[in-house]
Amino acid sequence: xxxxxxxxxxxxxxxxxxxxxxxxxxxxxxxxxxxxxxxxxxxxxxxxxxxxxxxxxxxxxxxxxxxxxxxxxxxx
Numbered sequence: 001x002x003x004x005x006x007x008x009x010x011x012x013x014x015x016x017x018x019x020x021x022x023x024x025x026x027x028x029x030x031x032x033x034x035x036x037x038x039x040x041x042x043x044x045x046x047x048x049x050x051x052x053x054x055x056x057x058x059x060x061x062x063x064x065x066x067x068x069x070x071x072x073x074x075x076x
Contacts, residue, residue, distance in 0.1 A: 034062050037060060
């Protein structure tokens with residue numbers, strides 16, 4: 001992994017080469033942000049909560065997480 005990417009991830013609290021997602025504590029809290037998608041204008045947002053698209057005002061839907069889809073990280 002490049003040093004620049006490694007530094008950026010460490011600032012975000014993401015895993016680095018020395019720390020992979022499988023080695024982190026399983027008791028970690030759920031993410032407080034989620035992905036939301038607007039079917040009308042195809043915009044995607046990262047937010048804690050969102051009801052309407054900031055571009056067109058249409059309703060947005062939350063994109064399910066890997067856990068909600070019952071996908072394991074080893075498949076990706």
